[in-house]
Amino acid sequence: MVSLDARRIGQLENRDTLEAKLGALREGDMIKAQVRRFSPGEQPYYETFEVPYQKWMRVLDVLIYISEELDSDLSYRWYCGSKMCGTCALRVNGREILACWAAAEPEMTIEPLRNLPVIRDLTVDRRPYEKRFLELEPWIHRDEPYPGFPEPLTHREMRFTSKALDCISCAACYSACPVVGLGDLTRFCGPAPLVQLGQAALDPRDSRERSQELIEQASIFSCVSCYRCEEVCPASIPIVSKVIEPLKALAYRTARKKPRHPQTFLGIIRRRGRIDPSELVLRVQGLRALARLRWAVSLLIRRKVNPWATVFGRPIPGIASVRRLFRTFLRTS
Numbered sequence: 001m002v003s004l005d006a007r008r009i010g011q012l013e014n015r016d017t018l019e020a021k022l023g024a025l026r027e028g029d030m031i032k033a034q035v036r037r038f039s040p041g042e043q044p045y046y047e048t049f050e051v052p053y054q055k056w057m058r059v060l061d062v063l064i065y066i067s068e069e070l071d072s073d074l075s076y077r078w079y080c081g082s083k084m085c086g087t088c089a090l091r092v093n094g095r096e097i098l099a100c101w102a103a104a105e106p107e108m109t110i111e112p113l114r115n116l117p118v119i120r121d122l123t124v125d126r127r128p129y130e131k132r133f134l135e136l137e138p139w140i141h142r143d144e145p146y147p148g149f150p151e152p153l154t155h156r157e158m159r160f161t162s163k164a165l166d167c168i169s170c171a172a173c174y175s176a177c178p179v180v181g182l183g184d185l186t187r188f189c190g191p192a193p194l195v196q197l198g199q200a201a202l203d204p205r206d207s208r209e210r211s212q213e214l215i216e217q218a219s220i221f222s223c224v225s226c227y228r229c230e231e232v233c234p235a236s237i238p239i240v241s242k243v244i245e246p247l248k249a250l251a252y253r254t255a256r257k258k259p260r261h262p263q264t265f266l267g268i269i270r271r272r273g274r275i276d277p278s279e280l281v282l283r284v285q286g287l288r289a290l291a292r293l294r295w296a297v298s299l300l301i302r303r304k305v306n307p308w309a310t311v312f313g314r315p316i317p318g319i320a321s322v323r324r325l326f327r328t329f330l331r332t333s
Helices: 004-013 018-023 059-068 127-135 172-176 180-185 191-201 211-217 228-232 239-254 260-272 277-285 287-291 293-301 307-312 319-332
Strands: 030-037 045-052 089-092 095-098 107-111 118-120
Touching: 030 059, 045 059, 059 107, 089 172, 095 172, 095 228, 127 191, 172 191, 172 228, 191 239, 211 239, 228 239, 260 277, 260 319, 277 307
Parallel strands: 030 107
Antiparallel strands: 030 045, 089 095, 089 107
């Protein structure tokens, strides 16, 4: 796998970075925008527009020019235009961005967010996403009444909640998440609803028992920690490391019946000292994994699983130390 630094060096050598592309643009140069169009009852198609570049031009400015100056009936959504409301999220050249914040590129393919129904053109129906997080009741539940103002809270107590509070509900991470795209196979609620839930569930004042809704409703252990959500988050929230992983720990720690996925995950680590994706998939999904032949072949081609290592792989050299850590944890927990 090519490292990020190596890819960056290659981009610099070929003048393929966004900075290099924008540096080559002059005011009046034509930007080529290929926009995905869709109306109910019709097949989607791509329409190409040419827009004259202006200094500091954003993707939103390109869309406004198309609708106002080119007299197009293009449908898109935006309100604040200043990275606050999150409603202008869409995809440019395969990556989720905020149209009001991302710089216009010389050539762009502009598409709506994934994993949400498209109403028209670039406008998506946000109701499925909003329904998922409202089902999780993402507000603080108190056993005792509010004690009054001010309510003392330390930085340590709020270290996870404070990160989640930066969310602007743009749903970019929901679109980027590959597990959400699997639908009913995982029933994963997605990173965005979990960030909303994290604002309450990770707050020290919250007293609600959250393990059942995290495991059953949110299917939180279906998250594969691929970090795609963190890559596209316009608010730079460490979604996996500071929200989802603490929520996983909360769910596992408080659940009466430990969920199958983390138990299997920990069992493999204790036995081998490393995770084995092939064994994890087989033990969690069972025969269902073998029945989905096309999916299994795709995992093999992309080297996500290695049956050879599953059957013949040995524990890591330091396995004794790993097992000692597990014994220590079991004694202290």
